[in-house]
Amino acid sequence: MASKAKLKTVYFCTECGCESAKWSGQCPSCGAWNTMTEHEVSSGLRSKEKRAAGYEAAAPLGLKEISSGDEKRISSGISEFDRVLGGGIVPGSLTLVGGDPGIGKSTLLLQVCRELSLNGVGVLYVSGEESPSQIKMRAGRLGDFGDSLKLLCETDLTAVSNVMREMNPAVAVIDSIQTMYNEDVQGTPGAVSQVRESTAVLLRLAKTGGAAVFIVGHVTKEGMVAGPRMLEHMVDTVLYFEGDRHASYRVLRGVKNRFGSTNEIGVFEMQEKGLSEVKNPSEYLLEGRPENASGTVTSCTMEGTRPLLLEIQALVCQTSFGIPRRQASGADTGRVNLLMAVLEKRLGLHMGGCDAYVNVAGGMRITEPAVDLAIALSIVSSFMNIPAGDRIMAVGEVGLSGEVRSVNRIEQRVAEAANMGYEECMLPGVCMQRLKDIKAGNIKLIPVDSVKDAVDYLKKRR
Numbered sequence: 354m355a356s357k358a359k360l361k362t363v364y365f366c367t368e369c370g371c372e373s374a375k376w377s378g379q380c381p382s383c384g385a386w387n388t389m390t391e392h393e394v395s396s397g398l399r400s401k402e403k404r405a406a407g408y409e410a411a412a413p414l415g416l417k418e419i420s421s422g423d424e425k426r427i428s429s430g431i432s433e434f435d436r437v438l439g440g441g442i443v444p445g446s447l448t449l450v451g452g453d454p455g456i457g458k459s460t461l462l463l464q465v466c467r468e469l470s471l472n473g474v475g476v477l478y479v480s481g482e483e484s485p486s487q488i489k490m491r492a493g494r495l496g497d498f499g500d501s502l503k504l505l506c507e508t509d510l511t512a513v514s515n516v517m518r519e520m521n522p523a524v525a526v527i528d529s530i531q532t533m534y535n536e537d538v539q540g541t542p543g544a545v546s547q548v549r550e551s552t553a554v555l556l557r558l559a560k561t562g563g564a565a566v567f568i569v570g571h572v573t574k575e576g577m578v579a580g581p582r583m584l585e586h587m588v589d590t591v592l593y594f595e596g597d598r599h600a601s602y603r604v605l606r607g608v609k610n611r612f613g614s615t616n617e618i619g620v621f622e623m624q625e626k627g628l629s630e631v632k633n634p635s636e637y638l639l640e641g642r643p644e645n646a647s648g649t650v651t652s653c654t655m656e657g658t659r660p661l662l663l664e665i666q667a668l669v670c671q672t673s674f675g676i677p678r679r680q681a682s683g684a685d686t687g688r689v690n691l692l693m694a695v696l697e698k699r700l701g702l703h704m705g706g707c708d709a710y711v712n713v714a715g716g717m718r719i720t721e722p723a724v725d726l727a728i729a730l731s732i733v734s735s736f737m738n739i740p741a742g743d744r745i746m747a748v749g750e751v752g753l754s755g756e757v758r759s760v761n762r763i764e765q766r767v768a769e770a771a772n773m774g775y776e777e778c779m780l781p782g783v784c785m786q787r788l789k790d791i792k793a794g795n796i797k798l799i800p801v802d803s804v805k806d807a808v809d810y811l812k813k814r815r
């Protein structure tokens with residue numbers, strides 16, 4: 354161990370990781386109560402000596418003096434994973450992979466290690482959670498591995514750093530950051546101070562050694578106790594792995610990326626032999642759709658640069674309680690209430706005595722207003738009992754006067770619907786201009802200016 358650094362007492366918020374020199378009942382940053390906890394940290398870490406040890410003193414540079422940053426990316430061999438990273442793994446980068454326990458983070462990263470090792474890329478997989486035999490069992494389900502993969506079961510970060518310096522792998526995985534322990538820092542593994550300092554050490558290792566480092570972080574239910582959220586600003590890339598634990602599909606979502614666009618998603622399915630890529634998520638999400646039923650309308654949402662078709666379902670029925678229930682899963686309940694208010698006022702539909710349930714099939718969560726029109730139509734379709742039809746896709750944002758407003762990337766959405774064999778596409782009238790020169794297969798475009806137009810169309814077609 355290095356010479357004992359001076360210790361100083363600081364307070365960290367367990368919710369957001371905010372650091373403060375003084376204790377207070379309320380976190381000065383996120384406003385949570387009773388979350389400031391006391392930790393001793395070595396004040397040396399921020400001192401000049403230590404910084405000098407890790408970093409070169411920086412000198413100002415002209416842009417021309419800096420060698421170009423388009424370094425060669427390493428392909429992970431899993432195209433969905435590469436896409437979310439912005440086209441492959443960037444050497445010297447630090448990436449956080451967050452997600453609920455048990456969602457498949459270790460499986461995903463071990464699969465990435467597998468592909469890399471099969472291509473002869475040097476990989477170090479550090480696990481603080483599982484024993485070598487447990488990892489071997491998991492690896493056995495995933496298939497053969499190459500020889501360039503090395504496993505290390507260790508929680509002491511100093512030991513991990515030493516191995517990394519010695520082995521100098523191109524890619525390293527730390528599973529998980531909450532199990533890593535740095536003896537220079539006070540607190541048990543998983544404590545805010547430990548997680549932060551361990552990440553700082555790994556960041557330095559990545560930047561100086563040139564390895565691409567992936568750290569796994571568990572997100573806990575109640576806030577993010579010592580969780581990955583507070584690390585987001587320290588790392589280069591943040592990926593969240595999410596999905597319904599009971600459904601088999603998983604979405605890898607980029608929420609921060611210094612080397613590519615954010616909001617890209619990769620879709621996977623958890624199977625017996627690990628995760629497999631879902632190349633056509635629209636097909637997957639639309640699987641098992643009821644035919645010619647009322648209360649279901651297909652819409653298209655953009656996830657990053659990728660259009661995704663999904664089914665919006667609504668059930669509107671007479672309430673058996675005093676106060677009607679409004680519930681939405683996968684969509685915002687407030688938005689559903691607003692759309693129902695628009696329908697009542699602009700179309701004169703009296704749904705005041707009705708319960709309404711809206712569901713985005715497949716367990717996707719959508720926040721994009723472009724699905725408003727489909728939500729509104731599914732509600733009307735269920736309320737009036739008119740099937741909207743299986744072969745129609747609807748996009749458009751609905752305003753408070755019932756007008757249908759423009760959405761971005763309409764060309765891509767229409768093309769995706771055409772690809773998936775849809776015959777009709779209902780879209781904002783104002784978007785027609787942009788589609789003038791585009792041949793979207795045989796799909797019939799139905800421009801609408803208001804929700805009323807859209808509902809009239811469905812009624813007329815019946």
Ligand code: TYD
Pocket residue numbers: 452453454455456457458459460461491494495623624625626627628
């Ligand atoms: P895991 O990667 O251990 O989750 P995390 O690291 O995010 O905590 O995933 C565990 C789940 O995945 C577990 O419930 C078993 C399941 N699983 C499969 O269904 N198929 C497989 O091939 C593997 C390896 C795991």
Ligand code: MG
Pocket residue numbers: 455458459460482528
């Ligand atoms: Mg794990």
